[in-house]
Amino acid sequence: MSFLMRFCTCVVNVLCLPLHLIYAVGLYALYKRFFTCFMYRVAVLVNQRIYSKKKELFLNLPEFKNPDGQLTILEIGCGTGANFEFYPPGSKVICTDPNPHFEKYLEKNMGENDHLKYDRFIVTCGEDMRSVEDESVDAVVTTHVLCSVRNIKQTLREVHRILRPGGAYFFLEHVVADASTWTYFFQHVLQPAWYYFGDGCELTRDTWKYLEAAPFSELKLRHIEAPIISLVKPHIIGYAVKKTELRSKPPSQPVDE
Numbered sequence: 001m002s003f004l005m006r007f008c009t010c011v012v013n014v015l016c017l018p019l020h021l022i023y024a025v026g027l028y029a030l031y032k033r034f035f036t037c038f039m040y041r042v043a044v045l046v047n048q049r050i051y052s053k054k055k056e057l058f059l060n061l062p063e064f065k066n067p068d069g070q071l072t073i074l075e076i077g078c079g080t081g082a083n084f085e086f087y088p089p090g091s092k093v094i095c096t097d098p099n100p101h102f103e104k105y106l107e108k109n110m111g112e113n114d115h116l117k118y119d120r121f122i123v124t125c126g127e128d129m130r131s132v133e134d135e136s137v138d139a140v141v142t143t144h145v146l147c148s149v150r151n152i153k154q155t156l157r158e159v160h161r162i163l164r165p166g167g168a169y170f171f172l173e174h175v176v177a178d179a180s181t182w183t184y185f186f187q188h189v190l191q192p193a194w195y196y197f198g199d200g201c202e203l204t205r206d207t208w209k210y211l212e213a214a215p216f217s218e219l220k221l222r223h224i225e226a227p228i229i230s231l232v233k234p235h236i237i238g239y240a241v242k243k244t245e246l247r248s249k250p251p252s253q254p255v256d257e
């Protein structure tokens with residue numbers, strides 16, 4: 001299967017030459033605006049199909065309120081705000097996405113979810129969230145984002161940095177299928193075209209390995225089959241908790257004789 005897979009991938013790559021060219025000359029940026037409009041429609045359909053999975057994902061969110069009873073959630077790659085309806089009432093939400101054209105959809109969605117406090121929208125990628133202070137949020141969320149970030153390791157480093165000790169990172173991500181399946185075959189063959197239509201999305205990532213290697217103290221991760229099209233059926237779902245700091249006793253001061 002490996003030879004056939006490589007051959008078919010090459011054929012698809014050749015068919016994608018016009019797309020490679022459009023990308024190389026910088027015209028692909030025009031697609032970004034269209035992608036937001038496309039995502040606005042797709043996100044509604046995806047939410048309907050995976051409603052119960054998202055309910056399950058966010059079930060434990062309220063456990064991570066800070067001692068004042070406040071929950072500050074930062075969402076990376078928030079897109080149109082498809083997760084807002086699942087957040088607990090009263091949560092403060094900070095939205096981030098590198099694509100500024102999502103803002104108008106976000107505002108519309110926020111208007112429809114008045115159980116939340118909309119903090120701000122930061123145009124940035126997950127790998128660089130320097131405008132967010134260290135240990136300043138109770139929860140970080142990504143859904144269908146780690147497939148698109150350029151550097152998963154760096155994104156998880158940023159997630160860990162901005163989470164307060166005891167805070168949690170919630171994720172729902174599509175991943176590469178088992179190597180013995182046709183889904184795996186088609187994920188690899190169609191990847192070159194999918195990349196462009198999906199705004200940089202990669203079907204063939206083994207994202208769970210990065211989560212397992214990240215410095216969280218507790219990782220609840222399950223592999224599931226989401227009820228959506230075969231290519232993106234294999235998913236991981238769960239959350240990871242940042243270790244609570246053990247405050248060591250301050251050294252005793254020397255007593256003046």
Ligand SMILES: C[S@@+](CC[C@H](N)C(=O)[O-])C[C@H]1O[C@@H](n2cnc3c(N)ncnc32)[C@H](O)[C@@H]1O
Pocket residue numbers: 039043076077078079080081082083097098099124125126127142143144145148149150199200
């Ligand atoms: C498939 S959409 C998912 C949107 C939303 N999370 C949802 O579940 O509907 C992927 C999102 O990831 C964003 N994205 C792409 N590259 C990113 C990066 N490096 N850092 C953060 N977000 C990124 C895209 O702009 C887009 O909003």
